[in-house]
Amino acid sequence: MRIGLLGTGPWARAAYAPALAGHPGLHFAGVWGRRPEAAGSLAEEYGVRAYEDVDALLADVDAVAVALPPAVQAQMAGRAARAGRHLLLDKPLALGVAEARGVAEAAERAGVASVVFFTTRFQKEPEAWIDEQAAVAGWFTARAQWLGAVFTADNPFAASPWRREKGALWDVGPHALSVLLPVLGDVRQVLAAAHGPADTVHLVLDHATGASSTLTLSLTAPPAAAGADLELRGDSGVALLPRSSEGAVPALARAADALLTAARTGRPHVCDAGFGLRVTEILAAAEDRLAGAPADQG
Known part of the structure; x- marks a missing residue:
């Protein structure tokens, strides 16, 4: 090709x-x-x-x-x-x-x-984990944190105009959703959305399986606090998204x-343009909820 x-x-x-x-x-x-x-x-x-x-x-x-x-x-x-x-x-x-x-x-x-x-959907260990958890019934809730420290002097994406304008919701939000949707099902509703420090946002989502998830997304986290974590809890216990061994x-x-x-x-x-559209629809719904939420005054 x-x-x-x-x-x-x-x-x-x-x-x-x-x-x-x-x-x-x-x-x-x-x-x-x-x-x-x-x-x-x-x-x-x-x-x-x-x-x-x-x-x-x-x-x-x-x-x-x-x-x-x-x-x-x-x-x-x-x-x-x-x-x-x-x-x-x-x-x-x-x-x-x-x-x-x-x-x-x-x-x-x-x-x-x-x-x-x-990215996460195509990394070896996370991809296998997602497939495994998608086959498990009875997930009750999930907690996802995607925290970046992008706007620093040594970060090649610090000057990105769209990231500065749209923030973490649109940059790292897709990563979190790409893991949650195949495991917990489609998002039926964005139940809540709130602003945190700087570009940080907090979301609560209702999924088609009946499970709920909470997301914390940021591009402005302290460098020492940056990282991505996702935890599932349900009938089978607790499952943590593994780190990838590759870039x-x-x-x-x-x-x-x-x-x-x-x-x-x-x-x-499964990650075709149709899936990309669905992720965009969820992000847009979250953005609408955030538009009605008071901005952080810090």
Whole structure:
């Protein structure tokens, strides 16, 4: 499968480019970016072509990997799907329900495969754990904490405009939901939403299985407190999400495996654009609840 990369930022450089270049089932064909000089630099590093025209790249590939801000991703993913290209996308799929639905519908109409890269879902130990817990009945409640310390001088994502504007709900919220939904079922209702310090938010969710979950999400946690944890409690006791022994690149390679399989078989992956749309709908509902909650005054 010939695949092109859309995007040249820190995530494209740290995860997408090395994962595409190192994957035996992919031919990394080229790079397009909104900054031609950055596209040229990244393309030169991997010995591929830098494209100034995104449509020229789309004409030369079978699939695209998108490492762009969510609002831009939604536009480009829809464009690529309409051109008949398979989609390896990042979370969140978009920053609004209409935009996310546009991507999912474009992929469905074009009959192209799509996979949204929710990192935890493609890491070896967490992926196996999620499958195991999804097969267990009787979960009563879950507690998830996704705490980042992003806006520090040495963090490559500190200057990200969309992260500064939308905060933890839209950046790490998708990660928490991607683990909770396959285990506890779809979210029937956002029961409560409250602001914490800085961009921190607290959510209470009601799930289709009858279980509830609480989420604490932040990009502004103290560095010493940063980390991700998820705990399930139910009839079978307590289960804790295991740490992953690997970073983003091997996980992204597994997401590429999933895209190749979906393209070959025609069977949608569980983390396709439709799942990305559902996560977006839940985040939008939470955002609406937060809009009516008093902001932190600290």
